[in-house]
Amino acid sequence: MDKKTLENGEAVADGSICGYDSLHQLLSANLKPELYQEVSRLLLGSNCGRPLEQIVLPDSARALSSKHDFDLQSASFSADKEQMRNPRVVRVGLIQNSIALPTTAPFPDQKRGIFDKLKPIIDAAGVAGVNILCLQEAWTMPFAFCTREKRWCEFAEPVDGESIKFLQELAQKYNMVIVSPILERDIDHGEVLWNTAVIIGNHGNIIGKHRKNHIPRVGDFNESTYYMEGNTGHPVFETVFGKIAVNICYGRHHPLNWLAFGLNGAEIVFNPSATVGELSEPMWPIEARNAAIANSYFVGSINRVGTEVFPNAFTSGDGKPQHNDFGHFYGSSHFSAPDASCTPSLSRYKDGLLISDMDLNLCRQYKDKWGFRMTARYEVYADLFTSYIKPDFKPQVVSDPMLHKNSS
Numbered sequence: 496m497d498k499k500t501l502e503n504g505e506a507v508a509d510g511s512i513c514g515y516d517s518l519h520q521l522l523s524a525n526l527k528p529e530l531y532q533e534v535s536r537l538l539l540g541s542n543c544g545r546p547l548e549q550i551v552l553p554d555s556a557r558a559l560s561s562k563h564d565f566d567l568q569s570a571s572f573s574a575d576k577e578q579m580r581n582p583r584v585v586r587v588g589l590i591q592n593s594i595a596l597p598t599t600a601p602f603p604d605q606k607r608g609i610f611d612k613l614k615p616i617i618d619a620a621g622v623a624g625v626n627i628l629c630l631q632e633a634w635t636m637p638f639a640f641c642t643r644e645k646r647w648c649e650f651a652e653p654v655d656g657e658s659i660k661f662l663q664e665l666a667q668k669y670n671m672v673i674v675s676p677i678l679e680r681d682i683d684h685g686e687v688l689w690n691t692a693v694i695i696g697n698h699g700n701i702i703g704k705h706r707k708n709h710i711p712r713v714g715d716f717n718e719s720t721y722y723m724e725g726n727t728g729h730p731v732f733e734t735v736f737g738k739i740a741v742n743i744c745y746g747r748h749h750p751l752n753w754l755a756f757g758l759n760g761a762e763i764v765f766n767p768s769a770t771v772g773e774l775s776e777p778m779w780p781i782e783a784r785n786a787a788i789a790n791s792y793f794v795g796s797i798n799r800v801g802t803e804v805f806p807n808a809f810t811s812g813d814g815k816p817q818h819n820d821f822g823h824f825y826g827s828s829h830f831s832a833p834d835a836s837c838t839p840s841l842s843r844y845k846d847g848l849l850i851s852d853m854d855l856n857l858c859r860q861y862k863d864k865w866g867f868r869m870t871a872r873y874e875v876y877a878d879l880f881t882s883y884i885k886p887d888f889k890p891q892v893v894s895d896p897m898l899h900k901n902s903s
């Protein structure tokens with residue numbers, strides 16, 4: 496997009512960064528090519544000694560992106576050639592999107608509007624041969640959990656509900672595993688709500704589900720009003736394309752959550768999110784990438800886009816005057832790899848589809864290279880946790896005897 500003239504810099508009201516779609520576009524437009532190349536090497540790392548290459552995507556996918564005005568980007572992660580194993584290349588997609596209608600529209604129209612908006616983006620993933628696709632957190636609805644109003648619970652549905660049926664058809668049509676994060680209503684257990692990712696197999700079957708483990712109590716993220724911490728552990732879903740797991744949004748701030756998916760053997764962990772610039776943007780490029788490095792797996796990070804305005808003003812725990820929106824959901828979805836490389840991010844304000852080829856052999860190659868599993872000393876930490884969770888736990892602190900000398 497064209498750079499807009501700005502008086503005070505930073506993100507402007509349309510969600511762009513000083514008129515650019517993403518940080519990477521800003522840098523590419525403003526640095527000399529040789530400087531840009533060096534900055535990219537440091538910011539994005541390199542993969543097998545090279546910058547990531549783009550994938551040649553079919554014209555039909557490009558046509559859908561132009562017609563429906565969504566960002567379409569791609570990048571390919573390689574691994575070293577091995578003598579005993581064939582490459583295990585999978586094509587993985589992430590979708591970020593804004594809501595389709597104002598939050599004041601009738602609920603069924605809002606939901607249908609999102610389905611209609613997503614269909615061509617999922618089609619683009621399908622025609623581009625994506626094997627595993629992940630949507631954003633609570634994709635069927637506005638992220639209304641800031642309001643604390645219970646009427647938004649109407650968007651909840653069982654794991655075999657309307658939105659999953661919609662995706663099951665597409666999963667089967669395109670032979671694609673789809674991860675669908677929804678607000679779940681557990682009909683069999685008193686109709687309680689959960690924040691859940693449903694894993695739909697490439698035959699349109701339901702493989703399983705995972706419920707968000709860590710619920711935020713920060714800023715406007717009043718999600719604990721709606722659902723409790725998940726009770727599904729840290730499942731890894733073995734699909735025909737690889738072993739995948741889902742660390743839902745705020746769980747990305749918990750290194751042990753990432754670790755647990757790794758211990759269970761995940762090769763790709765998705766982090767479908769809904770988070771806003773003022774709260775978390777500086778953390779966003781770091782946490783997922785660190786998780787990918789520390790756990791020797793790929794991470795797919797997805798954040799919704801746009802500003803969602805609610806009819807009734809709400810307050811926050813931080814003393815701000817009452818307001819009607821969370822702030823801007825900054826998109827910027829991207830992939831991170833075990834070798835510390837990562838893709839440029841999708842747009843900060845536009846719907847988008849990011850497609851990456853990844854050779855999953857890279858996971859084991861990086862386990863072998865850095866030996867993080869081997870050197871982790873889990874038994875030392877198991878002892879610490881065992882004692883920490885007991886009421887009589889005393890922190891292991893050795894005080895300088897001089898500190899207390901004068902007071903005795």
Ligand SMILES: NC(=O)NCCC(=O)O
Pocket residue numbers: 632711716743744745746768769770771774775
């Ligand atoms: N959806 C969600 O958990 N958001 C919390 C905010 C954050 O983790 O950045």
